[in-house]
Amino acid sequence: MAKKGKLPVSSAPFLKEEVFIGTAMRDVIIGLIPISLVSIYFYRGYAIMLMAICMVTAALTEVVFRKILGKEVRLKDCSAILTGLFVALLYQPTVSPITAIFATILAVGVAKELVGGLGMNRFNPALFGRVSMILLAPLFAGIAIGSPNLGTIDAITKASPLALLGGGMEMPNYLQMFVAFPGGALSESSPLALLIGGVYLYKKGHINWRVPASIFGTVFIMAFLLGQDPIYHLLSGGLMIGAIFMATDWVTAPITTSGKLIFGVSIGFLVMIIRVFLPPTEGVAFSILIMNAFVPVIDKATRHLAFLEPKQI
Template structure:
């Protein structure tokens, strides 16, 4: 009788799918999609945008490597997820933000929000969003000292000014930039959120490559537009200002922290847009994107349970 060897067989639960797409390829696509916004940040704010983004990338990769080393887990720095997190952390802070504070944000994103919950795919909140919220609560002055576009190089001091959302909240409407300026990104703000055009290009690239679905971005931004029209304010201003575009395309669509079903994604996007606009219109803080995504991340399990497809069939109990 012939002996068969099963050493090469891999036993795993269904579904048994083989796909050429990998985590590293997905993250590489996200990095490419973020490059237009990165290029605009260099053009608007100067070389310091490069240094701050580079430091955040290095810090995130080092934190992930050290955590895996200390806990004796396989290294995951090759999947590029830490690189994406580093870019997004940098994109969510002002260009004159102190380096050491940015490193703290990277620690929060990688160690606390990601690795302590099991690593990529196990985290229940978006790491970059968590870092931004923590940095805002811990260093509110530095997080709201927005530099004006003037090609900042290595200096940490810069002429600061109010962002469009801050001007809107204070009802300084005569000082608001035009929608064209906001669309192109020649305004003050965080490194990666100023240019709606660059973020839209990146988002459309991800949609074209089918890395993300349009459900969350459309429902997120669409809800903001509807509420803006109801409130009698300019919807173009609202979706171009602040972190709406980067949040809708790059952070709300995170696989680990967004719903699985299409209906769930719609609920998630509407919730993000609704909370964002409520904070912008009635809150003390002019921006609500980070808080809205973080809050909706927390209730994703409940959204999945509510939107899960019900199975047909089943027996009927007879008396």
């Protein structure tokens, strides 16, 4: 209720129902359970260790940064735990624990807490941490250590589907790629598992179909026009987790309907440009972060004018 004739005003994103942040974060974690289970099936202890390291690091990072900044610690909203899980899923199972830890610290501490906390970040935190470590890789080359030996697993020695595609090597069939195929990051294990999680989030009202649909449609059309196999491009790399879980983030995606379509089409376009004309790895992460930077411009250009508000020339 507004008091004394004043309307309460808050910043986007706006929720149409009384959904608590913690409930929404837990729903996203539930949506990631299928892909997490497939990853554990393929990579066993490697996947479990990586997820545990990233989630614990995320929680500790939030506590430390909020204490330093003099803010209340709110681990119960599960946003830090979710960010840690996302970071883990973006990495290969045998990544150096040091690399995963620093990526998580950058994701939670820098991309989320230092810019004001949950809801104030301009870039997707998990992708920010992942890409930052790619750019900072030369600095960590001398101190990074390998993952502990948790047993021999043939799956971890396989090239990722995107690497196979980029190298012109023999690919698995469509059904195998769609259901489950080991190689690459944990999140590349099963597009089907990611779609199941995406349907759950859509039914819960947490994601808008326009963003992933426009990304998938653009990638499919561009792959066809560039003489590539559209199905393999849809099923390989981080496209599924990026389109369904990352690009649909409430805070870093446009809030207007037309803005979501522009956002998705632009991401799909950048993904294909990077995959075809540049080294094919991490194209999705870079594409989403680039478009995150343009979200304020997209929202301003596509917003609905208020009644009798003059158009800006």
